[in-house]
Amino acid sequence: MAKKSIGFIGTGVMGTSMVRHLMKGGHHVAVYNRTKRKADDLIKEGAQWCASPAQLARESEVILTIVGYPHDVEELYFGKDGILANAGQGTYVVDMTTSKPALAQQLYNEAKKYGIYALDAPVSGGDTGAREAKLAIMAGGDEPVFKELLPVLELMGENIRLQGDAGAGQYTKMANQIAIASTMMGVSEALAYAKKAGLDQENVLQTIETGAAGSFSLSKLGPRMIAGDFAPGFYIKHFIKDMAIAIESADELGLKTPGLVVAKKLYQELAEKGEENSGTQALYKYYMENS
CATH class of the missing domain: 3.40.50.720 (NAD(P)-binding Rossmann-like Domain)
Structure with missing residues (x-):
């Protein structure tokens, strides 16, 4: 071109x-x-x-x-x-x-x-x-x-x-967001668990990110969670919008998405507490504040 x-x-x-x-x-x-x-x-x-x-x-x-x-x-x-x-x-x-x-x-x-x-x-x-x-x-x-x-x-x-x-691009993006939704819960839970167990979170992260648990969310957003950096790379309010579209689309296709439904609920609770303009890694706060 x-x-x-x-x-x-x-x-x-x-x-x-x-x-x-x-x-x-x-x-x-x-x-x-x-x-x-x-x-x-x-x-x-x-x-x-x-x-x-x-x-x-x-x-x-x-x-x-x-x-x-x-x-x-x-x-x-x-x-x-x-x-x-x-x-x-x-x-x-x-x-x-x-x-x-x-x-x-x-x-x-x-x-x-x-x-x-x-x-x-x-x-x-x-x-x-x-x-x-x-x-x-x-x-x-x-x-x-x-x-x-x-x-x-x-x-x-x-x-x-x-x-x-x-429309195929948007369907693919919905698949992407569905994968991220449950992954973000797993990353947040894992790092909160490591902290509660008295482990060095950074050491844990560097160990598990190269194994089967490895993901973009773990490697890129895990360090931000540990550092308490919740500035938006992607806004919670926009992720909630994406998850709502994905749930609606999945319903139309006759597919149940329980992980997605739970993730959206947790993010909505964060938004209601004033976190809608935080980055999606702020899900970590949910686990630390509710334990």
């Missing part, structure tokens, strides 16, 4: 790093965020500020979005002031928000009516993966579109796979 004019909406914890990688890759990047100050550093570094999603859509050949909730995706893309109504024919749109598979399919179908190519491409890897350009990117859509956009996606991630038709 020749260098494209890229529009990026959602310069939050992960989006800011993703934009930097796109600019380092030689692309002109225009940005929009509901809170402009969150884009100030990027603007100083050379990103173009757009006053609205409609303006960004009119000025971009490729549009990437990573926002909070499905209703944010709907607001961005649909309606007379939305991306689809203002982007030109032949524009590529990639929604990287973790959202509903059905919404991804709706976006794909609506984009087609405007002559716009759409992918759903949610990501995993948190703030660390975004910063290091090592995100896992799970795409759903048409293979020619995926291949055309692959050079752009490779600037932000390493494990990038087309999972199937529109």
Whole structure:
């Protein structure tokens, strides 16, 4: 792909790093965020500020979005002031928000009516993966579109796979979140147990992370738990949203997910105690405060 004019909406914890990688890759990047100050550093570094999603859509050949909730995706893309109504024919749109598979399919179908190519491409890897350009990117859509956009996606991630038709990226992300939900309970329980047993938690962590218990959550978030660092690499409030989507989707498929249900309950209890803007590793607090 020749260098494209890229529009990026959602310069939050992960989006800011993703934009930097796109600019380092030689692309002109225009940005929009509901809170402009969150884009100030990027603007100083050379990103173009757009006053609205409609303006960004009119000025971009490729549009990437990573926002909070499905209703944010709907607001961005649909309606007379939305991306689809203002982007030109032949524009590529990639929604990287973790959202509903059905919404991804709706976006794909609506984009087609405007002559716009759409992918759903949610990501995993948190703030660390975004910063290091090592995100896992799970795409759903048409293979020619995926291949055309692959050079752009490779600037932000390493494990990038087309999972199937529109919506398949979101289904894959739900599988990812289901796996993480129970894993986070296990990591939190294990480190709380080690502390209660009077063990050196760091020594325990360094031992078990190379065995069968090894996981991203253990190696990357375990040290933050031990250090009492609960700053968000991924917000609890967004993880609760993801788990709710996964439970709804699993119900539609006729699948029971007891681990996911319990994890969502625990995270909701934390949110009700004011932890909704903490990182998901704050689940450790639940075990330490309830023992």
